[in-house]
Each structure stands twice: as structure tokens, then as C-alpha cells.
Amino acid sequence: MGDTSNVVVLGLLTLVFGLYVASGRRSTGKKTLLKLPIIGDLYRSPIEKPLLRWDAWSKEKGAIATPKLFGIVPLVVINTAEAATELLSQCSAWYSNRPGSVSIEMITGAARGQSKFTRHDARHRRAKHLKLHHRILSPSLGAVAAPRYQPIMELECKQLVKELLELARDSSGRVVASTDIYTLLERTQASIILTLHYGIRVATSDDPLFHEIVHVQERVTHTAANPGLPDFIPALRYLPAALSPWRHAADRFYAEQTRLYMRLLEAGDKAPGWNATKQARNVAAKYAGADKVPDVDLAFMLATSIQGGMETSPRALLWLFVAAITANPGFISRAHSVLDAVVGRERMPTFADRAAMPYIDGIVSELMRWRPISPGSIPRRADKADDYKGTRIAKGATVFANAWFIGRDAAVFDPALASLDAFAPERWLDGCDMQGPEDPAAAARQGELRTSLPLPVFGQGRRSCMGRRVALDSSFMQVASMLWAFDFERVHDVDPMDMVVTGFMTEPAPCQVMLKPRGTWVTDVVRGEYRSAVNSSGNIMGGAADAVGEV
Numbered sequence: 416m417g418d419t420s421n422v423v424v425l426g427l428l429t430l431v432f433g434l435y436v437a438s439g440r441r442s443t444g445k446k447t448l449l450k451l452p453i454i455g456d457l458y459r460s461p462i463e464k465p466l467l468r469w470d471a472w473s474k475e476k477g478a479i480a481t482p483k484l485f486g487i488v489p490l491v492v493i494n495t496a497e498a499a500t501e502l503l504s505q506c507s508a509w510y511s512n513r514p515g516s517v518s519i520e521m522i523t524g525a526a527r528g529q530s531k532f533t534r535h536d537a538r539h540r541r542a543k544h545l546k547l548h549h550r551i552l553s554p555s556l557g558a559v560a561a562p563r564y565q566p567i568m569e570l571e572c573k574q575l576v577k578e579l580l581e582l583a584r585d586s587s588g589r590v591v592a593s594t595d596i597y598t599l600l601e602r603t604q605a606s607i608i609l610t611l612h613y614g615i616r617v618a619t620s621d622d623p624l625f626h627e628i629v630h631v632q633e634r635v636t637h638t639a640a641n642p643g644l645p646d647f648i649p650a651l652r653y654l655p656a657a658l659s660p661w662r663h664a665a666d667r668f669y670a671e672q673t674r675l676y677m678r679l680l681e682a683g684d685k686a687p688g689w690n691a692t693k694q695a696r697n698v699a700a701k702y703a704g705a706d707k708v709p710d711v712d713l714a715f716m717l718a719t720s721i722q723g724g725m726e727t728s729p730r731a732l733l734w735l736f737v738a739a740i741t742a743n744p745g746f747i748s749r750a751h752s753v754l755d756a757v758v759g760r761e762r763m764p765t766f767a768d769r770a771a772m773p774y775i776d777g778i779v780s781e782l783m784r785w786r787p788i789s790p791g792s793i794p795r796r797a798d799k800a801d802d803y804k805g806t807r808i809a810k811g812a813t814v815f816a817n818a819w820f821i822g823r824d825a826a827v828f829d830p831a832l833a834s835l836d837a838f839a840p841e842r843w844l845d846g847c848d849m850q851g852p853e854d855p856a857a858a859a860r861q862g863e864l865r866t867s868l869p870l871p872v873f874g875q876g877r878r879s880c881m882g883r884r885v886a887l888d889s890s891f892m893q894v895a896s897m898l899w900a901f902d903f904e905r906v907h908d909v910d911p912m913d914m915v916v917t918g919f920m921t922e923p924a925p926c927q928v929m930l931k932p933r934g935t936w937v938t939d940v941v942r943g944e945y946r947s948a949v950n951s952s953g954n955i956m957g958g959a960a961d962a963v964g965e966v
């Protein structure tokens with residue numbers, strides 16, 4: 416199967432996985448039905464609820480499904496944790512590449528079958544190439560870097576709560592739009608990611624550089640999920656820009672991105688103290704040897720991380736508000752008991768409290784399971800013909816891990832603990848009896864986070880998410896801080912299956928929620944802590960000398 420068909424698959428599966436943006440659907444308010452007869456009866460899901468029939472379809476198909484798009488293009492959908500582990504982890508050598516995208520190749524000035532973005536790189540020229548990308552990025556994203564970046568997360572969460580308090584206006588609370596909350600979550604995450612990578616803080620939501628980055632990344636995401644004509648007729652890429660409007664537009668966008676990412680790289684070089692740019696440079700110098708990594712490649716590699724880091728977490732965290740007002744409001748009062756017992760009301764939560772609050776990490780894991788923002792993950796490609804328990808996998812097939820259904824796999828998540836459709840943070844805690852009403856805070860503190868359970872939203876195997884640790888740490892701090900400060904109330908009916916789709920990601924459909932500060936003490940504590948945290952934020956991640964070649 417060639418590049419063309421792979422990209423056709425990518426584009427059309429955007430629909431299949433409910434990842435189809437129906438332009439104008441909100442303006443007409445009509446319940447349009449997906450019409451494409453692609454897989455089973457999924458096309459009958461209303462467009463506002465793209466995943467409505469996904470469970471039934473996955474159950475019917477079993478561990479892996481091998482439908483054919485339009486009866487020709489082979490697809491593989493992995494529906495169970497066991498199959499995902501066997502194919503993506505144990506046989507990762509054959510499932511680590513991505514389907515090619517001519518459009519992505521063109522907008523990153525890359526050769527055929529490649530991309531300067533780590534996440535979109537289709538066929539790494541050799542395993543060594545992928546390894547180098549990972550070696551360069553991982554020291555800034557893993558456990559060793561955590562003590563450096565966690566103080567930024569604490570600082571940004573103080574600002575997040577301060578801004579949410581401004582949105583709520585006074586201690587009696589106010590009805591706010593989820594879109595306004597999203598803006599604040601987006602700034603928070605952007606500031607965490609840009610400080611970590613380049614030492615650049617995003618102090619306000621109207622920061623022009625922040626908007627420039629978001630705008631560019633949106634276009635990249637759109638290109639990745641929506642094939643253009645060159646994906647169907649790859650020869651168009653070879654026409655000179657004067658004859659090909661696609662080439663012309665791609666060249667211009669590549670130049671625009673290059674200018675932006677090189678500016679960011681330069682900012683990272685010049686910023687005082689440690690950051691991922693300096694770390695990446697040192698590792699690249701050590702490992703690349705004679706194959707010196709050009710600055711532009713380094714700049715795009717780091718940009719992959721800002722793309723993966725900025726556009727994902729705010730969408731995932733928006734589901735917290737939906738869970739709070741629809742699925743299981745009881746978890747909020749349990750979280751409040753835990754936070755009151757461990758943190759109290761005279762200071763905000765910090766990472767030092769984490770070990771005593773596994774319940775908060777349980778909430779984060781459950782958000783990622785209950786509403787995985789990339790329900791079909793990011794596609795891979797089968798590099799050889801294979802067989803899974805008698806089901807044939809064609810060479811070249813596009814492979815999707817069904818994160819939605821893997822998170823509902825009864826062989827892994829015990830339905831006796833709580834229905835697999837329910838939002839139940841308790842399922843992530845070992846040794847805690849949350850059913851006992853006696854003292855929920857004490858019960859939650861006794862439990863231990865069950866790290867053996869899968870989080871399929873981050874993918875699996877060699878190409879799984881490199882920023883998982885950063886994502887989980889920042890989500891922990893944001894969830895702990897927001898729950899410490901607020902209560903949430905429903906103001907209108909909200910359907911937790913209503914979603915909006917962007918590229919390969921979903922987010923809750925816009926809704927409103929009553930945001931209620933838990934008391935006047937919240938404002939007093941936040942104001943004081945925010946001011947002193949900002950004043951002492953210079954070199955928050957430690958000295959530049961920390962950026963050693965090996966971590």
C-alpha cells in the first residue's frame with residue numbers, strides 16, 4: 416500500500432473515529448449523520464456524539480478488527496489491552512512507523528517518508544534515527560528532569576487558580592463558559608511547556624508569541640489530519656512552486672515555521688538557567704557524532720514536544736468539569752476531604768503532598784481513561800504481514816489503537832469495582848475502601864496508585880508518548896489546585912458524550928458550569944502565594960550547568 420492510500424486512510428479515519436470536524440454543524444444545530452459507510456454501523460453515530468456506537472462496534476469485532484476502507488484499503492483496529500501489548504510493545508519493531516503523509520513531508524521540508532517532527536516522522540530512516548530523536552528529547556521529559564520542571568508547574572497553577580478566581584468574580588461563584596476555562600488551561604500548559612523548552616514564560620493569555628505558536632500548531636494538526644491533493648497525487652510535490660499552488664503554500668508554511676522554531680531555539684540558548692533546548696544541544700553533540708544535528712532539525716524536534724505538550728493537556732483537563740457536573744459529582748467531595756486533610760486551607764497543594772494524595776492521581780488517570788482525548792491514538796503502520804490469533808494483518812495496513820475501548824477492557828479494568836462507563840477514580844487505587852462512608856479522606860490516603868493499569872491514551876511501545884510524565888505531573892498539579900480551590904455545580908443539562916473534534920483529538924462540547932470558590936480563604940492564600948512565587952521565579956529550573964550530555 417503506497418503513501419497515497421495511507422493518507423486517504425488517515426483523512427477518512429478522522430471521520431471513522433469521530434474525529435471529523437463538520438464545518439458549520441453548530442450554526443445549523445442540525446443532527447447531521449455521518450454518511451460514509453466505512454466501518455460497520457459507526458457512521459450512524461450522530462456527529463455531536465462521534466463515539467456513541469464505538470463500544471458496541473468494538474465488542475462485536477473482538478480483540479482486533481480488520482475492516483477495509485471502501486473495500487480496498489486495509490485497516491487494523493486494536494481493541495484490547497492484550498492485543499495492544501502483543502502487537503505494539505512485543506512486536507514494536509514492525510509497528511513503530513507511521514503512515515506517510517506527503518503534506519506533512521512538504522510542510523516540514525523533509526524527504527519522502529520523513530518529517531522533521533518526531534511525532535509525524537513516518538519511516539525513521541533507521542532505528543538509530545528514532546533512537547537519536549528520543550535520546551535528545553527524553554532527558555528533558557522524564558523522571559530525571561521532573562525536579563527541574565515541577566516548580567514551574569506549581570507556579571503556573573497558582574496563576575491558573577488566581578485567574579479562575581477572577582473569572583468566578585467573588586466567593587459566591589459565577590456561571591462560566593467552558594471555553595473561558597479552556598483559555599486559562601491553555602495558557603497554563605503553554606507556559607509550562609515553553610518555560611521547560613525555551614525558558615519563555617507566558618504571563619498572559621494575550622501574549623502574541625503564544626498566539627503565534629498556537630496558530631502555527633493548529634495548522635500543523637490540521638494538515639496531519641486532513642489530506643490535501645498532493646497526498647492523493649504525490650507527484651505534485653515535485654512540481655516547482657511556480658506551477659504548483661500546493662508546493663508554494665507548503666514552502667511558505669515551512670519557511671514560516673522555520674523562522675518561528677529557530678527564534679524559539681535561539682531564545683532557549685540565550686535564556687538563563689537550564690532548559691530543554693540546552694539539554695537537547697548537549698545530548699545531540701554527544702550522540703550524533705559525525706552526523707551533526709543541524710539547528711533546524713533540532714528546532715523542529717523541540718517543536719514536536721511543544722505541539723504534543725500544548726494541544727493535548729488542556730483538552731484532557733476540560734473533562735474534569737464535565738465529570739464533576741455529570742458523571743460522578745461525589746468524587747469532588749472526596750477529593751475535598753483528601754485535600755483538606757493533607758494540604759489544609761492555609762496553603763496551596765505542592766508536589767510534596769502527592770504521595771499522601773493518590774486519590775488526586777486516581778482522578779487524573781480516570782480522566783485519561785474515561786475520555787481519552789485521542790480515542791484512536793495516532794496511527795501506526797504494519798511494516799510486515801502478520802497474524803494475530805488467526806486474524807491476518809496486511810503489510811502496509813494502517814493500525815489504530817482503540818484507546819477508548821482498551822480503557823473499557825473488562826479483562827484489565829474490573830467492572831465489579833465500578834461500571835466501565837462510570838467515572839470512578841477509586842478503580843485506580845489499591846487497598847482503599849472508598850465504599851465505606853466513615854472517613855473518605857483517610858480511606859483515600861490509605862490507597863496506593865495502581866500504576867500497573869494501562870493508560871492507552873498515551874499509546875504503547877517505542878512510539879508511545881514521550882511526554883507522558885510531563886503530562887501526568889502537570890495534570891496532577893492542575894487538578895489538585897483547581898479542586899483545592901473550587902466547587903462545581905451544574906447549571907444546565909450536559910451530555911457527557913457530546914464532543915468537538917480537532918484533528919485526532921476530542922474535547923467536550925462547550926457547556927457552562929457554576930464555578931464556586933470554596934471560601935474566602937482561597938483568595939487570601941492564592942494572592943499571597945502567587946505574588947511571592949512570581950517574585951522568586953528567576954532560574955526556577957536550576958543552573959545552565961545542569962544541562963549535561965548524559966542524564
Ligand code: HEM
Nearest residue numbers: 533534723724727728793873874875878879880881882886
Ligand atoms: C494528555 C496529554 C497527552 C496525550 C493524551 C498525548 C498523546 C500522545 C499520543 C497518542 C502519541 C502517539 C503515541 C503512539 O503512537 O503510540 C504521542 C506522541 C508524542 N507525544 Fe504526547 N501526549 C500528551 C502530552 C504530551 C506532552 C506533555 C509532551 C511533551 C512535553 C508530548 C510529547 C510527545 C512526543 C514527542 C511524541 C512523539 C513520540 C514518537 O513519535 O516517537 N506529549 N502523544
